[in-house]
Amino acid sequence: MPHLFDTLIRCVMLLDGSGAAARMADVALRDGLIARIDESGAIDPDAAAHVVEGHGLVLSPGFIDVHTHDDTNVVRQPEMTPKLSQGVTTVIVGNCGISAAPVVLSGDPPDPMNLLGHADAFCYPDFRSYVEAVEAAQPAVNVAALVGHTALRSNQMDQLDRAATPAEIAAMRAQLEEALQHGALGLSTGLAYANAFSAPTEEVLALAEPLANAGALYATHLRSEFAEILDAMDEAFRIGRHARVPVVISHLKCAGVPNWGRSTEVLDAVDAAQRWQPVGCDCYPYTASSSTLDLKQVTSDFDIMVTWSEGAPEMGGRLLAEIAAEWQVDLHEAARRLMPAGAVYHCMEDADVDRILSHPATVVGSDGLPNDPLPHPRLWGAFPRVLGHYARDRELFPLAVAVNKMTGMSAERFGLAGRGFVREGYWADLVLFDADTIRDAASFTDPMQPAEGIAAVWVNGELSWLQRQPTGLRAGRFLPRGPRPAA
Template identity: 50%
Template sequence: MKTLLLRNTQLVDGTGAPARMADIWVRGDRIAAIGQHLTVAADEVLDVAGLTVAPGFIDVHTHDDAMVLREPGMLAKLSQGVTTVITGNCGLSLVPLVSDDPGSPLDLLHRSEFRFAHLNDYAQALAHQPPSVNVGALIGHTTLRATVMQDLMQAATPDETDAMAALLDEALSHGALGLSSGLFYQQAYAADMAEMQALVRVVGSHGAVYVTHIRSEMDDILNAMQEAADTAQAGSASWIMSHHKCAGPRNWGRTIETLALLERLSQRQNVGTDVYPYSAGSTLLREDLVDGIIEILITRSDTHPEMAGRYLADIAQTWGTDQLQACRRLMPGGACYFQMREDDVRRVLAHPMSMIGSDGLPHDERPHPRLWGAFARVLAHYCREEKLFSLPQAIHKMTGLSAQRFGLQDRGVLREGAFADLVLLDPDRIQDKATYENPRQMCEGIDRVMVNGAWAFVQGQVQGEGTGRFLRR
């Protein structure tokens, strides 16, 4: 069994506790010992003085379901120190739909990978060609609807709800982390409380989590939050609100209200939220998000691929039309919407309930920079430069808190017996480089990344075969 000794680390353990100096002894895939001046034999000894060692980061909000199969090196995530990705967010998962034409918005996950009727099939595919990161999977509500329903524009019938519940129960029995929904999307918007509560009761019976992209993040956000919280409570399930934001100029500043509501709800039920460190979101091209006020950057257009990377207002001017008509001509596609205000982003990032998730769309031609830069941006801009929180607090939001919320045992913390998912970084040098104009750029300051006791990323390069695992709840 291979052993490694890291000497002279500044250890940040993922719990939020202050940094301390320590040696770390790794034996196989686990941390065998932590202490000062360890006297143990090791196959490899590294003196990492000047570097901070933290648990591998957990990206709690990804759409990497197909990416871990198609590009198992996962450079965009490893290069930021991410060692675990949570897939299946916003109601969109590969499992259990089998289809050659999944349609929108499921095609955000890539059209050609919907071939897994059962969670174990997906897990076996990952075991056959292990990715460089660990994978935990949510089951998407929209995917369940597409699997059993003919008409997604209406609420499910009792028989359809029962069929979805049976599929969900099987996946949870096989280790899915929970259920996600995206009632914001048209294909799930018609779902009523009876449909959602029936499914979330299955979630609660397994002790799993309910993660939701709420019905509205704009004017009706408080009602949408209450709906999601009531659904989770009715099913006795933990609730996580995805990518918390107050979108659109009329709602800027309202995170004071939404965070207060989250705090009140947390008094009666288990509540969490995730956030990405940018004032622009990214999703499909949607007419209802074109208001003529916010800037909109096109990331993908199936009809006019040459327009990716240009702003909608410029395209409309070039075509001699208004932005709404230009949006229609560009559809289907994707865009970045500059719909948040910086003080709201800061307020959510700083809140004790918030975890960090990238919410990147890896198959966009020009993805939002959060795909390559979210975790480095938290550490560089908001922690080091803005001093919004301390380094241990920032890392807790990326590791220990995330593992706790999603039930990832022995992950997200540095302690004896935990899995050896580690990131070695220079807190003075870490810097996100991805921009809206040039989004596919690695960050700086991540020296090494270890996944399950093996080096996965060293000085800018993915290392060898993947050692990531499918993580069952």
């Protein structure tokens, strides 16, 4: 006799992703979906082909990493171990103006698109071809995608240190519209980077105009996260109002020692904008950032660790100050010799991260760089760190709130229909974890370490991770933009 359910997860403390308190329940899965949630213990274990005993463990929706640079890795390294191992079941790619599609290169990828790989990684001239590649690769996690402004600029412009012409903007818009037709979530910008910084606000205003009709959004790495951050936020809000779409501020932070302590006024600006338009932000749970080595961020105010260098590969893993002293040059000259290169910047303070992470508008994104040979530990540890360090150990917010910031709120913000909640009829993206032991094991010196306390992960109903090991099943799929709740 056939079983009624494929899997029964019994006697778990269920956090359903809504922010509601945990409750004891059994959860049954069938055909990739959550078929039944029962709090009475009435589901017969014999009705399921597989039974998982969850006594003492928490079951929550799979975590949604809203800010990633996994664009090429979901195809080239589809096992996605850094994310699956920490309970992430969906990644959103295409952030910071950087996307794998649509891209046509005539040479090496411009900074910071080189964070996604070398030229051979960019083989998707239109968004549809990227969707098809993700589906063919069948990664271990689901994938949803933004379209990067810098990627569009590199397709249409002969040089990036100027404003786009009306004809170039029209060509970029046509590529964006094709992507929206094939399920892209929206447009992202990285206006702080040199290859987008010359784009005036008017260029982005014009490019963003097709977003509203598609139900899409605008996500931005602000033009400045330093002294001019409030002006940069005003620019983002203006773009959202003009385009009539929600705004997501990527990895909101107060960077640089002179900026420390300004998180209160920064968050006040978010609150003020929310009175007139939908605005949210994401944050990673660390006081260090990571990106390409950028002369504008080179300073002696805090430690800067070089993670890779094409100019001097042997210097990867060393502090910029140590390299400069060894070469007997100043920091900026050392950085020039190292470039192109990657770096970790210890540029934030704990109090600001606490305020931003705990704000009601904030969801969690790792911003991990999977192609960095010495990645920031957020690549492997961001989500367990929120649950262990911030929710349990520091008691910055309740566990249910932490889970909501990593699941339900993220799914609603980005229009991921049927995801982010443990509800009957929703997709069975689930993580089973021990609330008492979950923690990030990755460190700055040893970053490629799977988290502790993750017992099991299901993606679209398939058991994909079990007791610190992948099962070999890869059940991820491309997620097109879905219906967005009314603002």
